[in-house]
Amino acid sequence: MNLSVKCWITNINIALIAVMPTLTSSLLTHKAIAEDAGFCFMVTPSGRTVELTKLCHHTTQTQATSSQKVFRVPIKRRFGRTPVIDVTFNNQKTFEMILDTGANSTLITQGMANTLQIKATGIMQAQVADGTQIKFPTVKVNSIAAGGLIANNLEIAIAPKAGIGLLGHDFFGDYDIKISATAVEFHQR
Numbered sequence: 477m478n479l480s481v482k483c484w485i486t487n488i489n490i491a492l493i494a495v496m497p498t499l500t501s502s503l504l505t506h507k508a509i510a511e512d513a514g515f516c517f518m519v520t521p522s523g524r525t526v527e528l529t530k531l532c533h534h535t536t537q538t539q540a541t542s543s544q545k546v547f548r549v550p551i552k553r554r555f556g557r558t559p560v561i562d563v564t565f566n567n568q569k570t571f572e573m574i575l576d577t578g579a580n581s582t583l584i585t586q587g588m589a590n591t592l593q594i595k596a597t598g599i600m601q602a603q604v605a606d607g608t609q610i611k612f613p614t615v616k617v618n619s620i621a622a623g624g625l626i627a628n629n630l631e632i633a634i635a636p637k638a639g640i641g642l643l644g645h646d647f648f649g650d651y652d653i654k655i656s657a658t659a660v661e662f663h664q665r
Contacts, residue, residue: 549623
């Protein structure tokens with residue numbers, strides 16, 4: 477493809493973007509919202525980012541949460557490549573936890589249990605990643621919350637030697653998860 481054809485295609489693409497609201501209302505039956513970390517944008521061939529919020533009819537996070545059942549939690553950091561997010565227990569204390577998509581159950585550290593002033597009430601046998609069966613003390617918590625998503629009355633495990641807790645499927649199992657560079661989204665099924 478020669479240079480003049482590339483320029484022509486680029487000009488056509490930009491022209492189509494300019495008339496997109498007209499096309500959307502007259503020809504298309506479904507609207508699409510382009511988003512990345514809460515913003516609507518495009519990247520030009522030169523690599524420059526151009527904000528397009530007026531074209532995207534961007535909804536706020538609050539509106540999306542209430543009408544579409546999407547709960548968005550900022551990623552604080554990563555443990556390896558796995559997201560670490562803030563999680564609140566019993567409407568009292570917030571802790572950093574690893575979002576563990578491979579864990580069936582939520583697991584807290586002994587330090588977290590001590591801070592929450594909760595004591596073990598049962599035992600859970602679990603298989604860890606290497607296949608080993610381990611017994612963990614368990615405790616029932618009133619609530620676990622992250623980004624507006626709340627799970628009530630969960631029995632979770634306490635790992636006496638763990639350095640950070642794991643948020644498992646017992647919390648987010650009814651949701652599809654989308655992990656971006658800056659946030660985790662829980663989409664209700």
